[in-house]
Amino acid sequence: MSGVRWHTSTRSGNNGGNCVEVADNLPGVVLVRDTKDRAGGASSAGPSSWTKP
Template sequence: MDMSQARWRKSTRSGNNGGACVEVADNLPGVVLVRDTKDRAGGMLTLMPDAWAGFVGLAKRIGPVG
């Protein structure tokens, strides 16, 4: 799969928190990519869309941590 076509986005809730954020690319068929904004060249997680949706749903139910 050609990951060079990934369109990365950062949460609008990230703000200026010192770079402790992740970016997500969900425009590629069949995968969702996640990477660290502090180390964009350091690799990425590749998730199935259902796994990403489950993670996001759980995070919304739990709410902010910290």
């Protein structure tokens, strides 16, 4: 997928590397992947599922 821009999720803490990266710059989808396993694939969700309450 081209144009994906990953950043560390603001919900990730400083808890020993248990972080996720998020790509929320694509229309209609948010991608999430494990920071420690970037080649392991990504999960996807709709933007409304990722919005802060």
